[in-house]
Amino acid sequence: MALAVSAGGVALGRALGRRDRDGWPTTPDPAGGDPATRWEVVTVNRSRTDLLPAGELPEPLARLRHAVQVRLRPAPGGKGTELAARPRGSDIGLPGLAAHLTGDDPRLVVRAALRATKQLAETGQVLDPGRTPPTWHPSGAPGRTGGGSAAAGDDDRRWR
Amino acid sequence: MRAVCWAGVDRVAVEDVPDPGLHDGQDMIVRVRQSVTCGSDLHLLAGHVPFMQAGDVLGHEFLGEVVEVGPEVRRHRVGDRVVVCSVISCGRCWYCRQGLYSCCDNGTADAELTERAWGSAPAGCYGYSHAMGGFPGSHAEYARVPFADQGAFTVPEGVSDDRALFASDAAPSGWMGAELGDVRPGDVVAVWGAGAVGQLAARSAMLLGAERVIVIDRHEYRLALAEQHLGVETVNIEHTDVQGELREATGGRGPDVCIEAVGAQAQHSGPQFLYDQLKQQLRISTERPMAVREAIHACRKGGSVFILGLFVGFVDRFPLGAMMNKGLTVRAAQQHGQRYIPMLLERMARDEIRTEYLATHRLPLAEASQGYRMFRERTDDCVRVVLDPHAPG
Numbered sequence: 001m002a003l004a005v006s007a008g009g010v011a012l013g014r015a016l017g018r019r020d021r022d023g024w025p026t027t028p029d030p031a032g033g034d035p036a037t038r039w040e041v042v043t044v045n046r047s048r049t050d051l052l053p054a055g056e057l058p059e060p061l062a063r064l065r066h067a068v069q070v071r072l073r074p075a076p077g078g079k080g081t082e083l084a085a086r087p088r089g090s091d092i093g094l095p096g097l098a099a100h101l102t103g104d105d106p107r108l109v110v111r112a113a114l115r116a117t118k119q120l121a122e123t124g125q126v127l128d129p130g131r132t133p134p135t136w137h138p139s140g141a142p143g144r145t146g147g148g149s150a151a152a153g154d155d156d157r158r159w160r
Numbered sequence: 161m162r163a164v165c166w167a168g169v170d171r172v173a174v175e176d177v178p179d180p181g182l183h184d185g186q187d188m189i190v191r192v193r194q195s196v197t198c199g200s201d202l203h204l205l206a207g208h209v210p211f212m213q214a215g216d217v218l219g220h221e222f223l224g225e226v227v228e229v230g231p232e233v234r235r236h237r238v239g240d241r242v243v244v245c246s247v248i249s250c251g252r253c254w255y256c257r258q259g260l261y262s263c264c265d266n267g268t269a270d271a272e273l274t275e276r277a278w279g280s281a282p283a284g285c286y287g288y289s290h291a292m293g294g295f296p297g298s299h300a301e302y303a304r305v306p307f308a309d310q311g312a313f314t315v316p317e318g319v320s321d322d323r324a325l326f327a328s329d330a331a332p333s334g335w336m337g338a339e340l341g342d343v344r345p346g347d348v349v350a351v352w353g354a355g356a357v358g359q360l361a362a363r364s365a366m367l368l369g370a371e372r373v374i375v376i377d378r379h380e381y382r383l384a385l386a387e388q389h390l391g392v393e394t395v396n397i398e399h400t401d402v403q404g405e406l407r408e409a410t411g412g413r414g415p416d417v418c419i420e421a422v423g424a425q426a427q428h429s430g431p432q433f434l435y436d437q438l439k440q441q442l443r444i445s446t447e448r449p450m451a452v453r454e455a456i457h458a459c460r461k462g463g464s465v466f467i468l469g470l471f472v473g474f475v476d477r478f479p480l481g482a483m484m485n486k487g488l489t490v491r492a493a494q495q496h497g498q499r500y501i502p503m504l505l506e507r508m509a510r511d512e513i514r515t516e517y518l519a520t521h522r523l524p525l526a527e528a529s530q531g532y533r534m535f536r537e538r539t540d541d542c543v544r545v546v547l548d549p550h551a552p553g
Binding site for chain 1: 250
């Protein structure tokens with residue numbers, strides 16, 4: 001356990017974890033250093049209201065709503081909103097590296113969901129690396145027929 | 161379609177690979193007209209960049225014609241002639257909004273790899289390792305361009321393919337080195353490396369007002385090109401002591417700005433090279449940072465060093481003492497091309513930047529292996545090899 005020690009000798013109260021209006025810890029977690037309780041965080045270049053337009057968690061984080069705790073707060077310097085999440089409960093399966101190696105690390109799932117949520121909020125899509133066949137060809141064989149145009153979105157073929 | 165693929169250490173192969181398609185609404189497909197070799201490819205080929213996989217399509221510096229656009233693409237239409245920035249960036253995250261496009265948060269799909277290796281994930285890049293997103297490269301008949309509105313730029317009518325091609329990577333890299341290296345009117349600027357990036361950094365320094373520019377390399381033919389096309393001074397590291405030469409040329413001060421455009425595969429004949437090479441061959445280190453060491457040692461007190469060359473891992477014998485005690489500013493980056501390409505295309509249209517002479521060789525895809533060998537071994541006075549994916553061969 002890492003206790004925060006301040007010069008004024010009032011460290012204990014702080015170390016037990018004050019929280020700001022949004023429930024965000026303002027002092028180190030008393031279990032600080034324990035990977036099981038550490039928050040995964042991304043900074044989204046959007047305001048809180050943009051990120052939670054109806055007060056609901058955005059996708060794909062929303063799908064994990066019963067499995068994660070979520071915190072938001074404004075990022076300093078106009079950098080947007082800090083979006084944090086961590087698995088609920090203390091039983092998160094295998095510890096640390098073992099969980100990572102077996103692909104059984106819920107923190108990776110949370111981290112991936114946070115990244116995807118950020119990408120969707122900032123760019124409107126989750127970038128596909130393009131290593132698998134494309135999901136849609138507007139003009140059949142890409143590039144060979146010269147099909148498609150800036151108005152391609154007007155047609156009624158399904159996107160994804 | 162046919163594409164040039166990484167086939168293992170120091171091996172490339174022309175293979176049949178699946179045609180690219182639209183994966184996201186902001187994608188477009190470009191029929192590649194020209195794709196050029198880059199010095200950083202040599203790091204990939206040599207196996208010094210982790211997370212390469214056999215079959216990965218190489219190439220990141222290219223120009224072509226739009227043949228297909230996703231429904232959310234607004235700035236491009238089928239038929240547009242475009243140059244595509246080698247770095248894949250979203251244009252909308254905080255980093256992109258600051259003009260730090262190669263630090264984009266959303267340009268890679270494999271953020272976890274680089275978060276672990278480097279602490280944070282940079283933007284993606286075409287034809288690089290999976291550490292940079294694993295996006296298929298441009299040495300191919302067609303290429304998919306993610307975030308097309310952000311990363312592709314229509315080439316002005318008066319600018320030839322041969323010139324605009326270098327607006328994809330080499331020209332913005334060079335400009336960034338000079339601009340973020342803080343070149344000011346009256347400065348003396350030294351550039352390590354007379355490849356395309358180094359020469360375009362030298363030209364950029366001149367355009368930003370440098371009074372004298374000194375280009376340093378070990379290949380006489382490259383230095384001769386820089387003298388002939390840019391009018392810069394040159395120093396051949398094989399013939400003279402670079403530190404002494406630069407001190408003498410700058411009244412004992414050292415250059416105001418030093419730009420390193422060599423990267424991790426620096427070549428030399430001295431004991432430092434043998435030391436670095438041995439460590440690299442033993443896989444103890446991936447880098448040979450001799451030009452970085454030289455630049456920091458040569459730079460004047462309070463001066464600026466910009467590292468343009470590619471590095472991926474750790475280096476030792478880094479002259480931290482010289483950097484600290486001389487009060488240097490040292491910066492580095494993958495290129496923030498989206499910030500510079502429109503301006504560079506305008507300068508190309510005004511003939512302020514001419515790049516055609518850098519394309520010393522033109523080959524069809526089928527001869528890519530020979531092209532890379534010539535490029536790596538610096539034979540036949542090679543500076544850059546331009547591949548034409550649709551040329552017969």
